[in-house]
Amino acid sequence: MIKRLVSIIILAVVITSLFMVLSETAPFGDDETVVSHRYIYKGVDETGSANLVTAVVLNYRGFDTLGEVTVLFVAATGVGAALYTRKHPVRKNKVEASLIVKTGSKLLFPMMLLFGAYIFVHGHLTPGGGFQGGAVIATAFVFKYISDTRYSIDHVGFTKMESASGMIFAGLGIMGLLLGGYFLLNILPNGTPGELISAGILPIIYIAIGIKVGAELTGIIDRMMGVEA
């Protein structure tokens, strides 16, 4: 009990101060944009992306995103390293899924893939983007795993896809450096904001990210499915 009491006191200190500081100095809903001012007012012209979040994520702060992709990549690799077993994992769940799940997943699987692709292809226009789209794609494969006890992804193909898409992102960055002198420089024309083919390299990056994230998350799930606990 003392433990809980102490932890509550500590938390009270930390959280109260955090809350007080926030409500004093940055009242909720207050206009405090400094740097973002430019993003908001010039973002569309400068990047050609209607979705300002995408403009920030992929263009102004594209380097963060490259890092983010790397983080996921590292984690996927790490999961693989942590769960490594000498012989290739064999899935253990022998419980057959019900007919509804089986049929439903067969029906939904292509649609989910398509929806995922839609999300990352339209990342510069609508809410969402590569990460979200990738997650949706991974969900589609989860469906597969649930419905079919013997299903397993094509590991080699997924690895190739994952690597290729990662290299596209990093390669675009290096290309920008070689062609324009700046890493991750937008080397393609911006086009008309609001159209599908616009915003320069942004859609390419988001497609790459989408494939990569989808492959990686699926890979992680595949790894975890195969573990004997």
Add this chain to the structure above:
Amino acid sequence: MMFYFASAALIAIGIYMLMVKKNLIKMILGLSVIDSGVNLLLISIGYINGKTAPIIQPGVSPSNVVDPLPQALVLTNIVIGVSVTALALSVVIRVYKHYKTLNSSEVRDLKW
């Protein structure tokens, strides 16, 4: 204001889980909860009263959108959170395999 409160509460709950719960999976969940709290905090900081999502399209003028930067940061942080959780869970699987327990105070071969 609600959101500040909620995010502070989420962070507090997460830390409380870390400090009190002995189950490793609950501790990892705690980390996830903290992450959500931080994400909410970031989003709330970027929120501006009465404005809409930062997607410029017909009917939305630049003077009428919220700060996009914190949202971009949140996007990054979500991915980081996912990565950490995935990795932590897979490590916990291995820990359980070796220790046959998830109690954090029994997983202490390394000490002193």
Add this chain to the structure above:
Amino acid sequence: MVIDPTLMIGVPLFIAFLIPVSTFINRKFPRYLAGGTILFNLILSMLLLDAALKSPVVSYLGGWKPPFGIVLYAGPLGAMLALLISTVSILTWIYLPEYIEGGDKEKFYMLYLLLTAGATGMVLTGDLFNLFVFTEITAIASFSLLAYSKGKDEKEAMEATIKYMIIGSLSSAFFLIGIALLYSVTGTLNMADLSSRIPHADPRTVAISMMFIITGLGVEAEMFPLNGWTPDAYTGASHPVSAVFAGIVVKAGFYALARVIFSIYASSTGLGIMLVFGIITLIIGESAALRQTDLKRMLAYSSIGQMGLIITAFGMGTQLSLVGGLYALLNHAFAKTLLFMSAGAFILSLGTRNIGALDGMGKKMPVNSILFTIGAFSIMGLPFFGGFISKIVIIYASMDAGYMLIAILILSASVIELVYFLRVVQRIWMREPGDSEVKKASNASIISMMVLAAIVIVMGIYPQAFFRILGPAAGELLKAIGGA
């Protein structure tokens, strides 16, 4: 030739993504791809340091001028640390093949390469959130490398990983809260921009955000109450990973802490915290090492102690103390890497981490024993080795700044350090060996250790070469805080 700091991050990332595919061609490929990339980084960082000493090399990511885009800033300090990271990385790369077992080797090399890239990013970035991202890359790569251990060490490795992950993730959450608070009052993330806006921002928020960030980064920097993970992680990790932790991860984490306190907050309170907790870390670390019977754990505690020394030196915040602190940082990076490597060779051939098993190793593994001794002597601060110079400079700096008590505490801690290291060294050289056969370390690992030993000795007998870099490097940090 384009000398651009982004290449030091972009190329390793590209190659890391390439590695999984390359295994389809040849199993040996990943190792050489990783090594080649690190070598490329090494060469680039040398050129970068050369350029940075003349004028800082700045790179705007995506062509956006700060504060709108992310900027990489390679001053003398950043370039020097990048060089340090690549050097330690390449030497560990030479060392490591026989010390990692099990698993997919290509995964190890991918993670290893990404760790190097992440740490390089940490020391070069000029953007606070980008610093967070690279800290995470480095941290998650460290977690994964730690979890990579297979075979009989797996149990301990997994335990260490989960501990490190929980503490590390908690700390990164605090780091992000700190960033969020700062953003809420300044509206910017660029470090230079932040430092110019902070004086006009609400002091209380700034102070609280600083506390969060110090807590967040202090974990990586092994600052005292935050360093619970350290001994466990060093003990549980495979030997090259321990070496990389000491040589790269902790150094980059510490640099991030110092950078935030010096360049962003420019706060004397922050320096005071570093000073106080640095000295506590030093004493706790050295004292905890005194009674260790586990070789790697002893080195881990010694590493905590050395980090305490470095933090203390930085906390004093004078030009001289920074030079001394940086000298100690370099010395510790090289010497502790060397120690972990040679300890790894001992442990590999003995099959135990127990110090008691080292009796008479001087006769059985003479070269490795000499290398271990060199590392130990350098950490102890004996003449002819780098630690000696750093100790003199730090002591002089602390006396000069009027901290006599600190100087006395540092020296007392050094005496403790001397005791436990000499106990091991004497055991190695003065006892009679047992009968068991030992396996000699491979030539490659011996070569990489010899290079480290040579660096440490050069640091001890020709310090001017290093002072020439460290002077401007310290000046770079001090500029923000107003010269002192």
Add this chain to the structure above:
Amino acid sequence: MLEFLNPMLRPEWMISLLFIGALLTYFAGKVSSALRTTFAIIFSVFVAFLVFLSGSRDVLTYWRPSASPMGFRFVLSINALSWFFALMISMVSALTIVYSAGFGKNTEKDNAFYGLNLLLMGAMLGVVFSGDMLSFFIFWEIMTLASYLLTTLAGKRAEKGALNYMIISTAGAYSILIGMTMIYTRFGTLEFSGLASVMGGADPMFLLITLSMLGIGFAVKAALAPFYVWAPPAYSEAPDSFTPVFSGALSKLGPYGFTLFMYGIVGLPALAKMGTFRGISDFGYIIALLGSITAVIATLYAIAQDDIKKLLAYSSISQLGYVMMGIGIGTSIGVAGGLYHALNHAIFKTTLFMGAGVLIYTTGSRKLSDMGGLGTKMPITFLTMLIAIFALAGIPMTGGFGSKWLLYEAAIDKKFVLIAPLAFIASVGAFLYSFRILQSAFLGQLPERLKGAKDPSPLITIPMLFFAGLLVLFGIAPGIPLGIIASVESYLGIPALNVSTYSVYLGANFGAYNAFTVMTVITLALLVALALFFIAKKSRKVGQTDTYMAGEVPEHHVDLYLHYSMNFYRPLERIFAPYLRNRLERLYDAFGSGYELISEGIRRIYTGDVQHYVYYVMVFLAVMILAGWWWL
């Protein structure tokens, strides 16, 4: 004739020659052991010769390192004081290297042995030639490191001694470092010449603190109470062919440091500002008192030793106590006596340790009770050790008499009722224990197994004979060393002693002491005694154990048990035993184990439970936030 050597008579030459020689010697050993030994001898003897030639001329060398963060320059200088000590050191080191070559061992460790010996010699010369505190400190540390490594070559038995030596020396060196940085931050210079002009003006409190800080470091090397605890194990367990340097040369750096800083830099007038006692400064008085106490305590321990090296180790401590007493007193006679005794001690203790090495080599044991009757078998060793023991006991005809005489005079002159009697007691004790060596090792009955003992090779005996010759020379003509010491004194600003070759003038109260006259009288007296002995000789030569073994040859174990060296001074030991129960060592041990206990507690902080670590992080954060809230 030797003009071509003139360009080499510079400190940097001598030191770098030795450092390079150290490396060359070490690597030459990988090729051939003969080459290695030759190298070692050539380098050390040549440098010793250079030191001898260079004389006390003032040579200064500057070296300003570029890009150094502190903005200083390194200075090396040869002056009267440093030359005197350099002469002593190089003589002892070089001849000890020659001596150790005589043993002709050929192990891997010998490479390190010779290399480190040269390194140590270079470092010691570096310490005395340093003209600024930073190089002083650096050389000091190199010296400590080299001597530590040399001690560890002895293997497992030296483990504890070496560790303690290194720990206490390092603590001492750090104390010097603090004193040094205090001075530097106050005056902005580290050069002795610059400091000498400003230190005198500093306030007494500052002087007291800095001098104490530096003094602790020097006292450790000089094995002054209460810092001597490292010395007995380290001296006695170090390799036999290193101990001569260890005790003979290295320990002299302590007195050197005191002399340099008390008189060379701070100066007598400034010392007097700190308060005086009967005309000498309080600081000096305390040093002198500590010195005399050390002398007595160590002597009492020495009397009880059966281990020859341990006995000599305690004797070293005791004799260094004398040296410190003289230097502490700080009058013209006192400093002269102290420095002269330092020189004598360097010579006779080196000889004794060399002799001890020979004895141990011959008998295979360090126990005096395992030896006996070797005087006839090893006449040269016997003779040289006899002379050294005479010098140690302060018997006329040897240098030791003169220096002890000066020290007594210095103490009596100032009417120190505490110090003078302590010095006398220690002197009597010195006679007792030195007699024990003589009696146990060389006289008495020869054990059966030592029948084949003989004098060692000339490489070993020549250095010993050389030193013995020097002692006799100094006994007859004390003016030779005292002349140099007088010039040292005038360099230090202390009134110089009035000496001629054969006599020393000690001031109005004591008049002159003419060594030649003393020598003649003593020699005559000895001759008379010898004549009487032969005339009145009625005894018959018998075996030592005849009386109670009924003529039987004792078996070995009986031999051991009944050896006359067992319980040699039993009655004395019984008297002193209650006071000698290793009080100081126990204090140090208690401190050590106490700290181990604390650190055992500290490492329990790292419990291994991740939840506790989370607590630490959270407590840290909460405390920081509260503090931040409170500050603002």
